[in-house]
Amino acid sequence: MNSLFDAVMGLGPQLAEHVLLCAAAVALGIAVALPLAVWASRSATVARVALGFASLVQTIPALALLALFFPILLAARAIFGEGLPTLGFLPAWLALALYALLPILRNAVTALANMDEELIEAADGLGMTGWQKLRLVQAPLAAPYVMAGIRTASVWTIGAATLATTIGQRSLGDPIFAGLQTQNWVLVLAGCIASAGLALIADALFGLVERGFATRRPAFVISGALLALAGIAAAAVSLMDWPGDERDNGRETVVIGAKSFSEQFILARAIGALLEREGFSVEYRDSLGSAVAHNAVESAEVNVLVDYTGTIWTNEIGRTGNPGREEMYDAIVDWEAANAGVQVLGRLGFENAYGLAVTRGTADRYGLSSIADLAGVASQLVIGGDPEWFERPEWIGVRDAYGLRFGEQRTYSPTFMYNALISGEADVISAYTSDGRIAVEDLVVLEDPRGALPSYDAIVLVSGNFADDPQLAEALQQLVGAIDVETMRQANYAVDRQEDKWPADRAARWLLDEIGL
Amino acid sequence: MASQGPAFLRFEALGKSWGDIQAVRDVTLDIAKGEFVALVGASGSGKSTLLKCINRLVEATSGRVLLDGEDVLAGPAAPLRRRIGYVFQGIGLFPHMSVGDNIALTPKLEKQRLSDERISELLTLVELDPALASRLPAELSGGQRQRVGVARALAGDSHLLLMDEPFGALDPITRGQLGDRVRALHDELDLTTVMVTHDMAEALLLASRVLVMDAGRIVADETPADLLSGKGGEIAQALVAVPRDQARKLAGLTR
Numbered sequence: 001m002n003s004l005f006d007a008v009m010g011l012g013p014q015l016a017e018h019v020l021l022c023a024a025a026v027a028l029g030i031a032v033a034l035p036l037a038v039w040a041s042r043s044a045t046v047a048r049v050a051l052g053f054a055s056l057v058q059t060i061p062a063l064a065l066l067a068l069f070f071p072i073l074l075a076a077r078a079i080f081g082e083g084l085p086t087l088g089f090l091p092a093w094l095a096l097a098l099y100a101l102l103p104i105l106r107n108a109v110t111a112l113a114n115m116d117e118e119l120i121e122a123a124d125g126l127g128m129t130g131w132q133k134l135r136l137v138q139a140p141l142a143a144p145y146v147m148a149g150i151r152t153a154s155v156w157t158i159g160a161a162t163l164a165t166t167i168g169q170r171s172l173g174d175p176i177f178a179g180l181q182t183q184n185w186v187l188v189l190a191g192c193i194a195s196a197g198l199a200l201i202a203d204a205l206f207g208l209v210e211r212g213f214a215t216r217r218p219a220f221v222i223s224g225a226l227l228a229l230a231g232i233a234a235a236a237v238s239l240m241d242w243p244g245d246e247r248d249n250g251r252e253t254v255v256i257g258a259k260s261f262s263e264q265f266i267l268a269r270a271i272g273a274l275l276e277r278e279g280f281s282v283e284y285r286d287s288l289g290s291a292v293a294h295n296a297v298e299s300a301e302v303n304v305l306v307d308y309t310g311t312i313w314t315n316e317i318g319r320t321g322n323p324g325r326e327e328m329y330d331a332i333v334d335w336e337a338a339n340a341g342v343q344v345l346g347r348l349g350f351e352n353a354y355g356l357a358v359t360r361g362t363a364d365r366y367g368l369s370s371i372a373d374l375a376g377v378a379s380q381l382v383i384g385g386d387p388e389w390f391e392r393p394e395w396i397g398v399r400d401a402y403g404l405r406f407g408e409q410r411t412y413s414p415t416f417m418y419n420a421l422i423s424g425e426a427d428v429i430s431a432y433t434s435d436g437r438i439a440v441e442d443l444v445v446l447e448d449p450r451g452a453l454p455s456y457d458a459i460v461l462v463s464g465n466f467a468d469d470p471q472l473a474e475a476l477q478q479l480v481g482a483i484d485v486e487t488m489r490q491a492n493y494a495v496d497r498q499e500d501k502w503p504a505d506r507a508a509r510w511l512l513d514e515i516g517l
Numbered sequence: 518m519a520s521q522g523p524a525f526l527r528f529e530a531l532g533k534s535w536g537d538i539q540a541v542r543d544v545t546l547d548i549a550k551g552e553f554v555a556l557v558g559a560s561g562s563g564k565s566t567l568l569k570c571i572n573r574l575v576e577a578t579s580g581r582v583l584l585d586g587e588d589v590l591a592g593p594a595a596p597l598r599r600r601i602g603y604v605f606q607g608i609g610l611f612p613h614m615s616v617g618d619n620i621a622l623t624p625k626l627e628k629q630r631l632s633d634e635r636i637s638e639l640l641t642l643v644e645l646d647p648a649l650a651s652r653l654p655a656e657l658s659g660g661q662r663q664r665v666g667v668a669r670a671l672a673g674d675s676h677l678l679l680m681d682e683p684f685g686a687l688d689p690i691t692r693g694q695l696g697d698r699v700r701a702l703h704d705e706l707d708l709t710t711v712m713v714t715h716d717m718a719e720a721l722l723l724a725s726r727v728l729v730m731d732a733g734r735i736v737a738d739e740t741p742a743d744l745l746s747g748k749g750g751e752i753a754q755a756l757v758a759v760p761r762d763q764a765r766k767l768a769g770l771t772r
Contacts, residue, residue: 117607118605118608119609119611119612121574121605121607121609122605122607122608122609122611123609123611124574124594124598125572125574125598125605125609126598126599126603126622126623126626126669127594127595127596127597127598127599127600127601127623127626127673128595128626129593129595129626132595136611136622137611140613141612141613216613216653
């Protein structure tokens, strides 16, 4: 319990950014929804279109809506220039505001449409202009219903904002996603408690305002609104850089990206530690989707990222063949430089390849040592993969090269995939070869005699705006060729194991220590 | 009593239709200052529509309405309506405003503040306790609310009062008292009043001139005395027959 308390207490900055993000999103939602509702009250067509659109948005899963704003903003750079951020606050704000739109809009439209007709006739009969009628009659009478919509929107937004972590915006989703990746349930619980607590507080405050409007007690309205504003202001103040803070040392901040698995978290922390020694200030963008992470380096939202040659070869360049390890690496270096000026600093020294893994028991029972052995028995087996796997060209490639037809395929988050294999829910999984659990659980990675799976050398990418920075290059060169797969597996396992789990930064320190840095 | 002074309110070949439905047909009519006109007719005869063409809650499709010689459609609707008192069956007091604020609303729309004394005076005019000014409408009885409705209609110092079934939802006693009070105010304040009602007895007792409508047309235009003496034609006499029969039966009971 004690560690849970500590974990919740350690979430100050995440809580503050979460509060500001949600407040900004709900505010934008209100600013769009209210004029739209007034317009809709005067035109049935507008009402239909606006409500239809808002309902449609609501059917898009929040995670997908957030991710969709990356390409949208990337395209918008054609209009607003290269300075437009495509990750972090801006897309999270816009997506969540869209999400907040529906409850506010629907309540406001319903309240205006169902307004007592006698009051409208009286307002017209007395000689109110349209604006006077809105201000003196419709707005005050609709206020409790609109407030109820704002209340619902706030609670939804606070919940959905945890997903902003996936597009690089700090939020209470940080501990949830990091905890899910590393099976650190204390972290997951801490994030959930914090966001649920925040939602309850927002609900209570806006409930007070709503009651104040409904029962015409301005004191309720004012105190609820003031308390909410005070909370938002406190969040803003806590995030401000005060003069005298030692943070600012004149150098541009380096943003280090990490995809959503333990190895990425560890390597990002290791890179961060080396850069901080050189006087850089660093920020982390964790739990990014694979494609989002690479795009973010191209657009320089993220400045340093560890990526894998096979992933870039198939997913970014869109190639299918396997030219061999060296040739692939050279081609990628050229392609990255030509594509967006991204610099490939070098290979870290280990590979994190996709491999098909089975338990020792399964290997013995079916006599499996290579993927070719699988073809005959695949129809009796269940294959498990991470959410990306079955869409990836590597899977298509290996499936077609060996003619694999599995009885069933199931999707797991990377962490649970190993559990599924060991508990027998899946017979074969798309394992990562640098994963510490392969050795510990005595898993068999099947050989690939036809070379269907490309190599996956871990490489360091540097965004164009830092590509010519000698100090940064020098700091990171120390890692090139320095990490062998055994060391990486041990670091990964320290974070992934069930007992005595280490946080990523501790594993990173151990890793640097181990390789003499 | 036909119009003697210059026409204060004039209808010229007024018509209103909604698609195929002709609610008002070719109404031409003058109303002089100071008249108390009752518009009587069955449901759907077009009397409310005709009334609302005056303050533009309904806009005519043909012909025109002149108020003090000016076409009501000439300017924007809102300032016109502020010059015209309007009382209707729904009352329409705003539930989020006190009685006093409801009464002060029309001047407020013109950025003028109605003094507390004037609010008290208006409440007294409709025979309400001035202390009610600080109450919310929900705390009042139906009769009290409609009295506030009348006070609100008078607050703009308008000389034209339009009433659409003003007493329709009230109990008979309140209805009689408030009718008498409105008639007295009409005389005291030199108002011109047009009242829509389906109750011929009410029209005969309060109005100086009764217009009978049927299918969008005015089929009779008589004084109450003339109507009671048998003038105005079949439709008007059918309407007059109802209260007359009731009166006869009541008289029979007392004998």
